[in-house]
Amino acid sequence: MIDSRVVKSVRMNMTEEMVERFVDAASRGDVAAVSSLISRCASLLDRPGANGWNALMLAARNGHYTVTETLLSHGADRLVVNRSSQTAYDIAKFWGHTHIGNLLVGTDDQSQHILETTDPSQEIYFSAEPLDRLSERRSDATWQQDKQNRPDSVFLLFSELSPLVHSLEPSTGSGAQTSLCRFSSSLVKELLLKPGSVLVFLGVERRRPSSSPETSSEPPAWFAINSTEDPEVLLKLGGEKDLFWARRPNRDLLNFSQDEAGILAQARAVLAWHSRYAFCPTCGSSSRSEEAGYKRTCTNASCSSLQGVHNTSYPRVDPVVIMLVLHPDGEQCLLGRKKVFPTGMFSCLAGFIEPGESVESAVRREVEEESGVKVGSVRYVACQPWPVPSSLMIGCLAVALSTDIKVDENEIEEAHWFPRQKVIDALFRGGSPVLLLSHQQTIAHQLVKHWIGCNSNL
Numbered sequence: 001m002i003d004s005r006v007v008k009s010v011r012m013n014m015t016e017e018m019v020e021r022f023v024d025a026a027s028r029g030d031v032a033a034v035s036s037l038i039s040r041c042a043s044l045l046d047r048p049g050a051n052g053w054n055a056l057m058l059a060a061r062n063g064h065y066t067v068t069e070t071l072l073s074h075g076a077d078r079l080v081v082n083r084s085s086q087t088a089y090d091i092a093k094f095w096g097h098t099h100i101g102n103l104l105v106g107t108d109d110q111s112q113h114i115l116e117t118t119d120p121s122q123e124i125y126f127s128a129e130p131l132d133r134l135s136e137r138r139s140d141a142t143w144q145q146d147k148q149n150r151p152d153s154v155f156l157l158f159s160e161l162s163p164l165v166h167s168l169e170p171s172t173g174s175g176a177q178t179s180l181c182r183f184s185s186s187l188v189k190e191l192l193l194k195p196g197s198v199l200v201f202l203g204v205e206r207r208r209p210s211s212s213p214e215t216s217s218e219p220p221a222w223f224a225i226n227s228t229e230d231p232e233v234l235l236k237l238g239g240e241k242d243l244f245w246a247r248r249p250n251r252d253l254l255n256f257s258q259d260e261a262g263i264l265a266q267a268r269a270v271l272a273w274h275s276r277y278a279f280c281p282t283c284g285s286s287s288r289s290e291e292a293g294y295k296r297t298c299t300n301a302s303c304s305s306l307q308g309v310h311n312t313s314y315p316r317v318d319p320v321v322i323m324l325v326l327h328p329d330g331e332q333c334l335l336g337r338k339k340v341f342p343t344g345m346f347s348c349l350a351g352f353i354e355p356g357e358s359v360e361s362a363v364r365r366e367v368e369e370e371s372g373v374k375v376g377s378v379r380y381v382a383c384q385p386w387p388v389p390s391s392l393m394i395g396c397l398a399v400a401l402s403t404d405i406k407v408d409e410n411e412i413e414e415a416h417w418f419p420r421q422k423v424i425d426a427l428f429r430g431g432s433p434v435l436l437l438s439h440q441q442t443i444a445h446q447l448v449k450h451w452i453g454c455n456s457n458l
């Protein structure tokens with residue numbers, strides 16, 4: 001007679017073994033194995049494996065859309081948490097699998113599913129577009145004037161390109177520490193008449209899906225003003241006590257909510273262009289702002305820039321490649337540091353694209369110029385508007401063909417190959433004396449996370 005405890009422990013082992021097979025199949029994206037195991041034993045669905053993660057969490061971690069969809073269709077519980085109190089949604093978001101995150105919260109529009117890759121672009125700081133730019137309204141002077149006078153229009157104030165902001169209580173939960181100070185038209189009326197004020201129309205608030213279509217009133221319009229008036233006088237306009245000018249771009253501009261960061265990037269980049277192009281680049285005469293701040297026109301009637309379309313009259317966008325270069329062994333990445341970086345901080349190499357150059361060629365040229373490393377294949381990942389003053393960072397992964405490093409000492413202080421584990425420690429364990437990564441809101445940081453997230457066999 002076999003002892004009932006033996007039977008029980010054998011049965012237990014068999015079940016544990018089945019659970020491990022089930023979560024492993026989900027982790028590998030093996031939808032056939034997942035479906036067949038669920039059909040044989042439905043109770044496997046939410047069972048956690050030995051490491052405390054269940055099938056839905058592992059499918060979310062590794063970006064397996066179809067397995068996630070299958071588990072949800074069998075009723076997998078999206079709200080179960082692992083030992084770090086993370087749900088499958090938290091895990092998907094952390095690893096940049098936006099399409100899985102959307103599926104888990106039910107907002108999936110199937111579009112990203114086709115791309116089936118991690119898509120960090122949705123979360124890239126400075127890239128949100130909460131306003132409809134309504135570019136077709138820029139040359140409608142009557143419409144613009146009406147909007148400028150409307151009591152619900154919002155005006156952002158900049159002094160020499162620094163936005164007026166106020167600090168937020170930490171409890172806001174959005175992670176934002178600062179918020180843009182918003183003015184109504186009555187408060188800025190006089191300021192708009194000052195000769196040194198530049199006004200830019202940013203757009204109108206996008207209708208919330210919940211708002212009823214009959215909502216007659218048009219959503220509020222947003223504007224940005226750059227002023228040369230005394231900043232202390234302008235501060236008083238705000239009225240509130242804890243207002244300040246966000247003067248240090250690489251620090252003060254990285255603490256806003258995603259939406260405000262997107263608005264800030266648009267405003268600051270266009271205002272920066274106005275501040276540098278007060279005179280016509282073609283003939284040197286003064287120029288004036290037109291089309292709600294999206295064009296500058298020369299005041300010299302005989303200037304050739306008035307004939308046809310000239311790119312000198314429109315806001316600059318400077319394309320910059322920024323690349324995480326991977327060692328041929330796939331297990332190390334190339335990071336460099338400039339003299340101006342804080343001690344121990346390393347970042348991706350970057351460089352302005354030159355006229356007539358493709359993204360891929362710029363990646364290869366800049367990497368070789370700055371580190372001596374030759375690059376083969378280049379893959380686009382995501383981009384980031386970088387309003388300092390008006391760059392567009394084009395983020396790529398690149399694979400090295402050579403490994404010897406010889407830095408261009410004019411620009412790069414040092415550059416090294418960093419093993420994956422050292423980068424993981426820096427990413428998740430707050431850096432180490434030898435490696436501090438750039439601010440999490442930079443695309444350089446996102447590229448490193450994307451690389452680590454790509455290979456799920458952590």
Ligand SMILES: NC(=O)c1ccc[n+]([C@@H]2O[C@H](COP(=O)([O-])OP(=O)(O)OC[C@H]3O[C@@H](n4cnc5c(N)ncnc54)[C@H](O)[C@@H]3O)[C@@H](O)[C@H]2O)c1
Nearest residue numbers: 318320322347350351352384386388391393442443444445
């Ligand atoms: N967001 C991020 O993660 C991140 C990271 C690194 C750099 N950046 C930004 O990317 C930009 C370019 O990086 P870089 O400095 O290494 O470029 P780079 O390696 O091309 O070197 C800069 C030099 O390029 C020349 N240059 C060519 N075109 C230029 C232009 N349009 N404007 C200014 N200088 C130009 C100048 O001589 C300048 O000194 C920097 O301004 C920096 O703010 C952003």
Ligand SMILES: [Mg+2]
Nearest residue numbers: 350351366370
């Ligand atoms: Mg360079």
Ligand SMILES: [Mg+2]
Nearest residue numbers: 349350351370
């Ligand atoms: Mg560079």
Ligand SMILES: [Mg+2]
Nearest residue numbers: 350351352366
């Ligand atoms: Mg360069």
Ligand SMILES: [Zn+2]
Nearest residue numbers: 280283298303
């Ligand atoms: Zn001119």
